[in-house]
Amino acid sequence: MPDFDVVIVGSGPGGATTADVLTAAGKSVCVLEKGRNHLLALEPPFESLGRLSNDEIKFNRRHFLGPDPLLEPRTYRRAVADGDRIFTGDVNNMPSTVGGAGYHADGKLPRYREIDFRLAGELGPVDGAEVADWPVDYDEIEPYYAEAERAIGVAGDHTGNPFAAWRSGRYPMPPGADMFLTTLTGPAAETLGYHPYRAPTGANSVPYDGRPACNNCGFCAFYGCPIEAKGDPVALLRRALRTGNCEIRPESIALEILVDSTGKQSRGVRYLDADGTQHEVTSNAAVVACGAFETPRLLLRSGIGNSSDLVGRYLMFHLQTIVLGYFPFRLHAYKGRDVTHLMDDPIVGDAASAAAAKTAGVPYLRGGIVEHGGSGHPIGEALYTPPGQQHSARMAASDRRDRMVGFTMQGEDLPQATNRVDLDPAVRDVWGLPAGRITYTSHEHDVACAHHWGPRLEEVLRQAGAHTTSWLTSPGTPGTRVPGLQPISRHWMGTARMGDDPRRSVCDPWQRLWDVDNVVVTDSSVFPTSTGYGPTLTLVALAVRAARALAGIEPLTSDRANAI
Numbered sequence: 001m002p003d004f005d006v007v008i009v010g011s012g013p014g015g016a017t018t019a020d021v022l023t024a025a026g027k028s029v030c031v032l033e034k035g036r037n038h039l040l041a042l043e044p045p046f047e048s049l050g051r052l053s054n055d056e057i058k059f060n061r062r063h064f065l066g067p068d069p070l071l072e073p074r075t076y077r078r079a080v081a082d083g084d085r086i087f088t089g090d091v092n093n094m095p096s097t098v099g100g101a102g103y104h105a106d107g108k109l110p111r112y113r114e115i116d117f118r119l120a121g122e123l124g125p126v127d128g129a130e131v132a133d134w135p136v137d138y139d140e141i142e143p144y145y146a147e148a149e150r151a152i153g154v155a156g157d158h159t160g161n162p163f164a165a166w167r168s169g170r171y172p173m174p175p176g177a178d179m180f181l182t183t184l185t186g187p188a189a190e191t192l193g194y195h196p197y198r199a200p201t202g203a204n205s206v207p208y209d210g211r212p213a214c215n216n217c218g219f220c221a222f223y224g225c226p227i228e229a230k231g232d233p234v235a236l237l238r239r240a241l242r243t244g245n246c247e248i249r250p251e252s253i254a255l256e257i258l259v260d261s262t263g264k265q266s267r268g269v270r271y272l273d274a275d276g277t278q279h280e281v282t283s284n285a286a287v288v289a290c291g292a293f294e295t296p297r298l299l300l301r302s303g304i305g306n307s308s309d310l311v312g313r314y315l316m317f318h319l320q321t322i323v324l325g326y327f328p329f330r331l332h333a334y335k336g337r338d339v340t341h342l343m344d345d346p347i348v349g350d351a352a353s354a355a356a357a358k359t360a361g362v363p364y365l366r367g368g369i370v371e372h373g374g375s376g377h378p379i380g381e382a383l384y385t386p387p388g389q390q391h392s393a394r395m396a397a398s399d400r401r402d403r404m405v406g407f408t409m410q411g412e413d414l415p416q417a418t419n420r421v422d423l424d425p426a427v428r429d430v431w432g433l434p435a436g437r438i439t440y441t442s443h444e445h446d447v448a449c450a451h452h453w454g455p456r457l458e459e460v461l462r463q464a465g466a467h468t469t470s471w472l473t474s475p476g477t478p479g480t481r482v483p484g485l486q487p488i489s490r491h492w493m494g495t496a497r498m499g500d501d502p503r504r505s506v507c508d509p510w511q512r513l514w515d516v517d518n519v520v521v522t523d524s525s526v527f528p529t530s531t532g533y534g535p536t537l538t539l540v541a542l543a544v545r546a547a548r549a550l551a552g553i554e555p556l557t558s559d560r561a562n563a564i
């Protein structure tokens, strides 16, 4: 008799959603999480631990929610020609804690559009990339999107985005308050022919699910919410704990997924606890939800799932175009939920982007959502100018905080087999495990797209009143201000792609490993393409679908004929 029905590795949005669905269906679940627990009492009545504060040093410098890059280094190179690595340390690190990175995210949660699931079929191949259709389409995933929005608690306006896909119902809450800066950037974008809309966000605009409304404190991205107004994974984990079917084990790093002698069935997970003692937890099925960097690392370490040689390949990050505008007056851009407006125009494209694609020699340019975002906080601002008289004057004027607007375009990056996570041959982490190594170079499509949209988005900021503008990309690209900048998007996708063909994918359409019957991956590793939208709502919707299938519950359905 195994210890649990299911053991889940990772407690971020993917793992937390899976735990929520499985425990509600009466399954017993053990969640292993390598990070510490600062958030949630693990005994009834599962109160908050209250260890959060709006403290830049604690979160950004002292790795309060982990991981410390000295203890858990990642390595990086652009291509094999760079040698084993060119950098060791923090490479687009995701937080590591009970609740995962979802806890830090400020939670813009748009759905993908119909075409995002069938890019290869609709737009054809692109040289140097392996663009693939998803094994699930929008109509099938729509009810899971609706369920994900209900479970997380998403506030939004279903009439706002003229390019949005059809919906079976409204958002669970109306949109929250607009940031002041969008009263300038929104009309400016409209004047230039773009279509800004209120971002669907996972922050309560009204009390919801026993949690209060957001007070727009401004410390949303990179911080947890001190009042639990964010619909982050903690709410899902608390719900799972309340069923009495869930046990969460923090500071427990999974070393290996265990398989039986046939290699086709998992029998549990071997892990190390905080004291360095090894344990085995046995189960009928294992769920891997470590995020799209740690998931392939765990699969490769376990030696499973890789008969296609695709585990870790097709790594995608989003090529971000970051456009900054400096204004002659104060905007209080550090207040609010960090981003309250989006626009999809660079994803949809227009005559100018089609012409730019032709010039670049690629069949199309697909950018990403443009986030109308705020600025940083005082310590981040202080680090720009060395101490001295000029420093004090600059801090008083607050050009980089109170008078600055930042747009971020989450540019679609095309999947390439050479972009990958594998195990570094020499560097090890604090547990003695091989560090994950990232090999990544942007495709020419992604670079052309960023270079097309950077100047166009500068124009929007000038139209809004900025006296100075500039733009850069993450990762850096030739000809930009910081060409060597490493990726900082915090969006990880693609490293255990799902598909219909075991030779061309790691997971089947229900996110099970083709090679091991009872191992399911419920994070954005399974995405065949990156699209230009944040990955979290879609990975949660897919996790609901995969977890229901694992629990043997009927699929959800909705009917396009009843679209609102």
Ligand SMILES: Cc1cc2nc3c(=O)[nH]c(=O)nc-3n(C[C@H](O)[C@H](O)[C@H](O)COP(=O)(O)OP(=O)(O)OC[C@H]3O[C@@H](n4cnc5c(N)ncnc54)[C@H](O)[C@@H]3O)c2cc1C
Pocket: 009, 010, 011, 012, 013, 014, 015, 032, 033, 034, 035, 094, 095, 096, 097, 098, 099, 100, 101, 102, 103, 104, 105, 106, 107, 108, 109, 221, 222, 223, 252, 253, 254, 255, 289, 290, 291, 292, 294, 295, 298, 490, 491, 492, 522, 523, 524, 533, 534, 535, 536, 537, 539
């Ligand atoms: C500041 C910030 C802002 C963001 N904003 C947005 C946004 O607006 N919209 C959006 O869509 N996305 C956003 N993201 C990205 C979003 O956070 C991720 O897409 C999401 O958290 C991924 O969920 P996940 O469950 O796949 O992985 P994660 O959240 O990374 O969780 C994985 C968990 O697994 C644990 N783990 C890993 N390996 C092991 C192991 N071997 N053993 C045990 N535990 C393990 C990790 O410690 C971690 O807690 C943002 C991220 C950040 C940091």
Ligand code: SF4
Pocket: 203, 204, 213, 214, 215, 216, 217, 218, 219, 220, 224, 225, 226, 227, 228, 229, 230, 336, 337
């Ligand atoms: S802005 Fe709102 S949701 Fe974000 S941390 Fe502050 S109170 Fe929480």
